[in-house]
Amino acid sequence: MAKYPPFIPAGLTIQELIDLLEDQPRKDIPVVFAYNYGDHWDTQVTQPVENAEFIKLQYSDYHNKWKVSEDVNENSYIDTALPSDQNYPYALVLSS
Numbered sequence: 001m002a003k004y005p006p007f008i009p010a011g012l013t014i015q016e017l018i019d020l021l022e023d024q025p026r027k028d029i030p031v032v033f034a035y036n037y038g039d040h041w042d043t044q045v046t047q048p049v050e051n052a053e054f055i056k057l058q059y060s061d062y063h064n065k066w067k068v069s070e071d072v073n074e075n076s077y078i079d080t081a082l083p084s085d086q087n088y089p090y091a092l093v094l095s096s
Contacts, residue, residue: 008057008066008089033094047096055093068093 032046056069066089 008091014092031094033096049094049096051093051095053093053095054090057089057091057093066091 031049033049034044034046037043037045056071057066058069058071059065060067
């Protein structure tokens with residue numbers, strides 16, 4: 001059996017995101033995510049966020065990171081409360 005971290009490393013939580021957005025008077029600002037382009041200058045480029053979904057995650061031994069579950073079906077995407085499935089954590093996944 002694969003050994004994996006029991007939790008996803010801490011990052012921005014939904015509550016922290018809500019707190020940040022509540023104080024923003026302008027609601028028309030686009031949402032993007034930034035990543036390293038991989039060039040010589042380590043340029044940070046952005047990509048628009050087009051989707052935000054709660055999705056089941058699984059640990060990848062190959063990547064040594066959490067990834068979107070390969071078990072993608074109607075139970076992988078949820079609209080409301082998170083189920084208490086201990087084998088597969090869920091996260092708010094932003095994607096383009």
